[in-house]
Amino acid sequence: MKINEQCLPCLVNQAVKTANLTEADNREELYQKVFAQMSQLDFNKTNPEIVGENYRLLKQHIGCDDPYKDTKNFYNKLFLEKSNSYDEKITSIEEAVKYAIVANIIDFNPVHSNVDEDIKNFFSNIEGLELTINDVDLLLQDIQNAKRLLYLGDNCGEICFDKLLIKRIKDLNPKCRIYFGVRGEAVVNDNTEEDAYFVGMDEYATIISNGDYSLGTVLSRTSSQFREVYQSADVVIAKGQANYESLSEEDKNIYFLLMAKCKVIAEAIGVKEKSLVCLKSGCKE
Numbered sequence: 001m002k003i004n005e006q007c008l009p010c011l012v013n014q015a016v017k018t019a020n021l022t023e024a025d026n027r028e029e030l031y032q033k034v035f036a037q038m039s040q041l042d043f044n045k046t047n048p049e050i051v052g053e054n055y056r057l058l059k060q061h062i063g064c065d066d067p068y069k070d071t072k073n074f075y076n077k078l079f080l081e082k083s084n085s086y087d088e089k090i091t092s093i094e095e096a097v098k099y100a101i102v103a104n105i106i107d108f109n110p111v112h113s114n115v116d117e118d119i120k121n122f123f124s125n126i127e128g129l130e131l132t133i134n135d136v137d138l139l140l141q142d143i144q145n146a147k148r149l150l151y152l153g154d155n156c157g158e159i160c161f162d163k164l165l166i167k168r169i170k171d172l173n174p175k176c177r178i179y180f181g182v183r184g185e186a187v188v189n190d191n192t193e194e195d196a197y198f199v200g201m202d203e204y205a206t207i208i209s210n211g212d213y214s215l216g217t218v219l220s221r222t223s224s225q226f227r228e229v230y231q232s233a234d235v236v237i238a239k240g241q242a243n244y245e246s247l248s249e250e251d252k253n254i255y256f257l258l259m260a261k262c263k264v265i266a267e268a269i270g271v272k273e274k275s276l277v278c279l280k281s282g283c284k285e
Contacts, residue, residue: 097278133269135280142234143173169204230252248268257277257278260274
């Protein structure tokens with residue numbers, strides 16, 4: 001889906017947030033670079049593409065390849081240490097899907113400012129939460145019949161719950177070849193190969209970089225190796241809003257697992273903000 005004008009303040013806020021996080025020097029110069037780039041904005045592009053372009057510019061200015069590295073390490077370690085306790089609480093693959101969706105709250109984009117508070121609130125009330133769109137039964141059927149499955153990850157911390165779900169997918173269909181897709185470069189707090197290996201994702205899936213620095217999965221910008229895996233996959237599970245933005249118009253058997261964290265995405269899907277969604281492509285209400 002093309003970028004919405006409501007996304008513009010978030011693009012600016014991301015630059016300010018990253019500058020503050022890294023205590024960047026020459027901020028006026030940085031903001032001028034960002035504004036100059038945005039003045040040439042192509043509104044036919046997706047928001048994930050534009051975020052990736054702005055973020056690469058930010059990284060170049062501050063001379064840091066991964067500004068959120070410490071944040072990612074903190075949340076990956078935190079939830080990895082808690083994984084066993086959550087693993088014991090999850091009694092079915094349906095519950096694993098819900099936990100993975102709730103974990104999508106772990107996000108450091110500017111639209112989502114109260115991360116720690118929201119994480120605590122959602123996980124403490126998880127048993128009472130329901131999916132607003134629930135295509136889990138369809139997903140389970142497709143998993144059982146799949147020979148190849150591509151799971152597109154999203155954020156730090158959240159990846160630990162992706163792993164718990166993938167573990168159960170492997171139990172449900174041991175013969176299925178599972179790939180776990182990550183970003184080709186650091187972009188905000190999204191997962192890279194380093195994060196996936198850190199949490200031990202390779203125990204259940206083949207980790208594959210998409211070769212791109214966009215926030216989501218912009219297929220035209222991904223590597224030929226990644227596109228081959230994508231095209232050959234019988235099922236694609238796409239986590240998070242950015243993957244929805246970049247893949248919602250694709251003709252592919254995709255299941256979008258996400259929390260609708262902003263008005264733009266909520267309206268596009270047809271749900272209220274903060275709704276939990278497991279949506280099969282082509283089944284939007």
